[in-house]
Amino acid sequence: MPQRVIVDVDTGIDDSLALVFLLASPDAEILGIASTAGNVGVDRVAANNLGWLDLCRAPDIEVAVGSTLPLVIPLVTTEDTHGPHGIGYAELPPSARPLSTRSASDMWVDLARKHPGDAVGLVTGPLTNLALALRKEPALPQLLKRLVIMGGAFNYAGNTKPTTEWNISVDPEAAKIVFDAFSAAPADRRPIVCSLDITETIEMKSEHLERLARRAGSVPAETISVDEDATVRSRASNPLIRQLSDAVRFYMEFHRDHDQGFLSHMHDPFAAAVALDPSLVRTKPATVDVELTGTLTRGMTVADLAGMWGREPNVDIASQTDPAAFFDLLIERVGSFAGELYPPNSEDAS
Template identity: 30%
Template sequence: MTDGQPIPVIIDCDTGVDDALALLFAVRHPALDVRAITCVAGNTDVDGVVRNTLTVLEVAGAGDIPVARGAERPLIEPVRTARHVHGEDGMGDLGLPAPTRVPVDVDAVTLLRREILASPRPVTLIPTAPLTNIALLLRTHPEVTRNIERIVFMGGAVATGNATPVAEFNVWHDPEAAAVLLTAGVPITMYGLDVFKRVLVPAGEVQRLRTSPEASLRLAGELLAHRDPATSGDPTPMGGLGDAGAICAVVDPKGITTEALPVEVVLAPGPARGQTIVDRRPRPGESEIHEGTREQPLVDVALDVDVERYVNLYLETL
């Protein structure tokens, strides 16, 4: 909380397994005022994302939070979902009933603009998905930046990617949108794969959640227990908080170690497309000396995370 008041936030998501974990946390933490949730194609198609988002809110017993359908494809690329990771329904194929809630009758960009400008306090945007909706918002309604406190996005990687050897899925899915985000002119925190992959809930806690009498806790446990069915063996242990870590970083920013660094998205075709190039050099190199420097936006890049701190924060909140 700031000054004892909850932080107004808007979450832009492509609700798959870890987005759902993020939503369960966000609607329950008293330091957050979730003003809206917008949906975009990514882990599954956009209509599936809307359905999954409404289902999670229903299971969580959340208040009347407006949910809007957004972009059904990236700015340039075709849709390339991650159902092979998140299941055919995008949320672990848990067989959850269809929600009774419905989305609002405006599109995501309209809802984003309305809620940002209507907020009495500057809003923190938390995209945990491909950044198509955010790019469309920034290009269509640039005036919203006057009431955006910060954008904390889950995306990018300093080291290794997952969609490609160098590109993280959310940025790879819509690199042009990510490039637009970086020029938003507001403070930005990049919660990338370097910290994303490290925050794991211990197996005993996962099992405890799965056997809880409370529906929202059982759902969290089942989501944490979900493994990528396309992998053999167990290279990625169950219990990953994933996108929920980005929400934790808004509630408790001291849980991550960040450094203000230049970040650029590779837009050219080829094996590096979608890579976030994070310049960690202490001084310019030969390229800048011989060819001149180009100003790159500085982003607060998460380089380390206090795993136990965020795991405890998540479990205590639920």
């Protein structure tokens, strides 16, 4: 049976690829998609989610809108990283699909109650929606089969402030609520946290996009060069490959411009893969808390690995993986999916 998944995203370039990966995975059934404010505003996030569902010719999947703001602080978005619409250079037409009539937090609660012990939660954006859902249903840690979070940094430099990862920094109060609440999760259902320590080893490069296009049977051969002008766009015949390539190209340029190399860190697709198959990572149990009052460290995720606080572990931190194996999986699934949706000789592949 496919793994049922509740997805919470702030779409986002790497969130986009995470969604496509799940849609391409025969072992995944997306129960609902919660849109959260983060990379861009929540309405834009929801529009992006609907647009990717259209492009992937997905069945009817509920897309719910979450809070427009974090719990306490003003919203800060990151268009410089993900583009003005959150999806880089990709251009998705407006969707005719309707948005859900229930809020993202209500959707979390309703789906978890409907599928007790069976649904995996995946959060690749700020934890605002899940924190609000926990206020409505404190039993969520017992109702979910598992939770996978992309967020945090442990003994590792942040990507927003010196010690702070982006998703946590957008809404630190929400993150603390979630980590505190999941202290009540059974030991075999502790959340898996995919932090920067591991997700920044998941480096997507030009050759990965080229392999993805080949797998889909797209022509001409996809090439992306660090020397190309910023106005260059993909000429891939496969529409899904073309949009993904243009999205990721923007992300690669951002990393290049910040002296990280011509690559893109695929934080969120990696977390999506872990949600379906936890054996992709080795983990370390830890007690994690979130700093809310530090002058220099607000939003920092602090991990007690040695039991110094005298509190039981509330998460398992992903610590080791095989990036090459992950990219093999991603390319096989998404490339094959794109080729099946838009066969090379079809009218749509143009």
